Amino acid sequence: MHGNMTQYKKLFAYAAKENINTIIIAGDIAPKSGPGDMFIQTQRIFYQQELQELFKNFTGDILFILGNDDAKSNLPHIERLCEATHAQYIHNKRIALEHFDVVGYSYVPITPFGIKDWEKWDTNKATQPSMNLFGVRSVADNWQEFDMHDEDGTIQEDLKNETFTKNAKHTLYVMHGPPKDTCLDQIGDGTHVGSQAIKDFIENEQPLATFHGHIHETVDVSGSYKETIGETHSYSPGNHNTTETIAIILFDPETPGKAERKIL
Numbered sequence: 078m079h080g081n082m083t084q085y086k087k088l089f090a091y092a093a094k095e096n097i098n099t100i101i102i103a104g105d106i107a108p109k110s111g112p113g114d115m116f117i118q119t120q121r122i123f124y125q126q127e128l129q130e131l132f133k134n135f136t137g138d139i140l141f142i143l144g145n146d147d148a149k150s151n152l153p154h155i156e157r158l159c160e161a162t163h164a165q166y167i168h169n170k171r172i173a174l175e176h177f178d179v180v181g182y183s184y185v186p187i188t189p190f191g192i193k194d195w196e197k198w199d200t201n202k203a204t205q206p207s208m209n210l211f212g213v214r215s216v217a218d219n220w221q222e223f224d225m226h227d228e229d230g231t232i233q234e235d236l237k238n239e240t241f242t243k244n245a246k247h248t249l250y251v252m253h254g255p256p257k258d259t260c261l262d263q264i265g266d267g268t269h270v271g272s273q274a275i276k277d278f279i280e281n282e283q284p285l286a287t288f289h290g291h292i293h294e295t296v297d298v299s300g301s302y303k304e305t306i307g308e309t310h311s312y313s314p315g316n317h318n319t320t321e322t323i324a325i326i327l328f329d330p331e332t333p334g335k336a337e338r339k340i341l
Contacts, residue, residue: 078316079146080108080123084323087341089135091325098137099174103290104144104183104195104253105318107151117148117218124151124158132162139164140172142181144253144290149194150215167251171240177285177330178248180241184232185254185291186272193223195253200233200274202226207270233274245282249330255289256306260299261313262292279306286333287311288326293318302326302338310334 078084092100106128107120132139141164143149155166165172167181186199193212204210213220232254235241241250255261255271256279262271270292279287287309296302296315302324304311310333316324328336 078102078323079105079318080120080127081318081323082127083321084316084318085127085131087323088325089131091341092135092137097327100135100137100139101179101249101251101288102139102141103251103288104142105146105290106141106143107147109146117150117215117220120148121151121154124154129158129161132158132164138174140167140179140181140251142166142168142183142251142253143195144183145185145188145190145195146192147195148192148215150217169235169238169240171243171248178244179251180248181251182235182241183253184235186232186270186274187225188270193225193228196225197228197235198225198231199272200231200277207268231274232272233277236274236278241278242282245284248284250279250284250287252287253290255291255295255313256287256304256311259304259306259311260301261289261295261304261311263295263298264292265294265298267298276306279309279311283307283309285309285330286328286336288328289313290316296324296338303336305334310336312336312338314338 107123168183172179183195184197187196187208189209191212210225214223256276257271257273258269312326314324323341
C-alpha cells in the first residue's frame with residue numbers, strides 16, 4: 078500500500094465488518110519516494126502515528142513484513158510499533174497461530190532500483206542486464222552507497238534455514254518477492270522478474286500456501302492472481318497503491334485453493 082491511508086482504512090474496516098481474524102501485509106507498507114532527505118524520517122513518523130493508531134483499534138492478529146521500499150534502518154521503530162500494539166513483525170520468524178504457522182521473508186532479487194536494503198542475490202552472483210548493482214542502504218537517518226558485489230548472501234541460502242523448512246505443509250509463507258516465471262511476477266512489458274530461489278523452495282517444500290507482493294501490475298498483465306506450483310497455491314493481490322480502491326486476497330486456511338481476490 079506504500080502508506081496509502083485510504084487503502085489501509087478500507088482494509089481494516091472491511092476486516093472488522095466481516096469478522097476477519099487475521100490481516101497479513103506482505104511488505105511495502107510505508108510511504109515511498111526516491112532516496113533523499115526525510116524519506117527515512119517520513120516512514121518513521123508513519124509507523125509512530127498513522128499505523129500505530131490503526132493497528133491499536135483492530136482486535137485480531139496483524140502479521141506483516143517490510144518490502145524493498147521500506148527502510149531497514151527503521152527496524153527499531155517497527156519493534157516499538159509492535160510493542161505498542163498487538164501486531165507482529167514476522168521477517169525471518171515463525172509465528173504459531175491456532176491451526177497453522179506463518180513465516181515471513183522480505184528479500185527480493187536485485188532490482189533496477191536504487192534502494193538496496195532488502196535486495197540479495199537470488200541463487201548466485203550471476204549478473205543480469207536488468208540489475209542495478211550500485212545503490213544505497215539506509216543507516217540511521219541517512220543513506221550510504223552500496224555495491225551489491227559486497228553482498229555475500231543469497232535468497233537460496235536463507236531459505237535453507239530451519240525457520241523456513243520446518244513443517245512447511247502446515248505453514249503459510251508471506252514473501253515480498255514472488256516466484257519466478259509465474260503469473261505473480263510480471264511487470265508491464267510481460268517480463269518475469271521473480272525469484273528462482275523462492276520458486277525452487279515452493280516446488281521442493283510444498284507449503285500450505287504462499288502470499289506475495291512487490292509487483293503491483295502483475296495481475297493486470299498476467300490475468301491471474303493465483304499460481305499453482307505442485308500442490309501449493311501461491312497468491313498476489315496485484316494491488317496498485319495509487320488508487321482509492323484496494324485489492325486483497327481473502328483466504329481460509331482450511332481451503333487454501335479457494336482464496337478469492339476482492340476489490341474494496
